[in-house]
Amino acid sequence: MTAGSTSDVSGTAGTAGTVQAAGEHVRRVARGARDSTILHVLARVGFAASGLVQVLLGALAIQLGVNHFADADQSGALEQLGRLPGGFVLLWVSAIGLLSLAIWLVVEAAVLRAAKTSTLWARRLRNLGKAAAYAALALTALGVAQGHPSDASSSTRLLSTQLLALPGGAALLVLVGLAVIGVGGYLVVKGVRRRFLRDIELPDLTGMATVLTLLGVAGYLAKGFVLGVAGSLFIVAAVTVRPDAASGLYGAFESLLTLPLGVVLLIATGAGLIASGAYNALRAWVARF
Numbered sequence: 001m002t003a004g005s006t007s008d009v010s011g012t013a014g015t016a017g018t019v020q021a022a023g024e025h026v027r028r029v030a031r032g033a034r035d036s037t038i039l040h041v042l043a044r045v046g047f048a049a050s051g052l053v054q055v056l057l058g059a060l061a062i063q064l065g066v067n068h069f070a071d072a073d074q075s076g077a078l079e080q081l082g083r084l085p086g087g088f089v090l091l092w093v094s095a096i097g098l099l100s101l102a103i104w105l106v107v108e109a110a111v112l113r114a115a116k117t118s119t120l121w122a123r124r125l126r127n128l129g130k131a132a133a134y135a136a137l138a139l140t141a142l143g144v145a146q147g148h149p150s151d152a153s154s155s156t157r158l159l160s161t162q163l164l165a166l167p168g169g170a171a172l173l174v175l176v177g178l179a180v181i182g183v184g185g186y187l188v189v190k191g192v193r194r195r196f197l198r199d200i201e202l203p204d205l206t207g208m209a210t211v212l213t214l215l216g217v218a219g220y221l222a223k224g225f226v227l228g229v230a231g232s233l234f235i236v237a238a239v240t241v242r243p244d245a246a247s248g249l250y251g252a253f254e255s256l257l258t259l260p261l262g263v264v265l266l267i268a269t270g271a272g273l274i275a276s277g278a279y280n281a282l283r284a285w286v287a288r289f
Helices: 003-034 037-067 074-082 087-111 117-145 152-164 169-192 195-199 206-240 248-257 262-286
Strands: none
Touching: 037 074, 037 087, 037 117, 037 248, 037 262, 074 087, 074 117, 087 117, 152 169, 152 206, 169 195, 169 206, 195 206, 206 248, 206 262, 248 262
């Protein structure tokens, strides 16, 4: 080997060592942030806020089934929250907690380790997907707190319209629908197999552990079912070239009303979402960090 090639190898090795050291430093900083007491407290507030929103969504779904109430989506739920006594403060606290929870999930994704690379990236992508959802909900809460509510159903229809306008847009919209259905299926499996128990520290009280388990199963089944219906509407929008068919949670709730025993289905789904909200509120205290 020549002196020049030896120098190149040394330089490459030195660069690789520097990159590895920098990566390890970033992971140390991320671990420190993840273990921060303040961030943990705010993340727990985020779980509680998410639970409150889901309880309101469930209540709105039941109202839609009984009285055809018109604001059964996340922004509608947050507007209802804003109307409660002290609702303005609750919105700001919820937004801060939800955003902190999103940050914690991103940090957690950065420090995750796994034996298999494929498993590692699957877990990271799952965390990042959750973080994006919580961040979006936090921004919606901020918008409502500032007097600028966003209509989630209109935003979904706009996204569908923009996708359909692209070359191959119908195929893209089908992929979005399949992805949403896939997430819904994952939530159903997680509920049926009780995998959510890995995320929490069950209390010593046997009764409380049973309550948490039942709420978790019902909640995950309801969320998975709703997402499955919402994802199907994306596919319907793509096949019929009608972007208005993809209308998010509200569209999913409305579509249930067109089915036999639709009112019963919608009320049961609303009850499941309330169970999910109660589970998330309790999870705020027993989450595993």
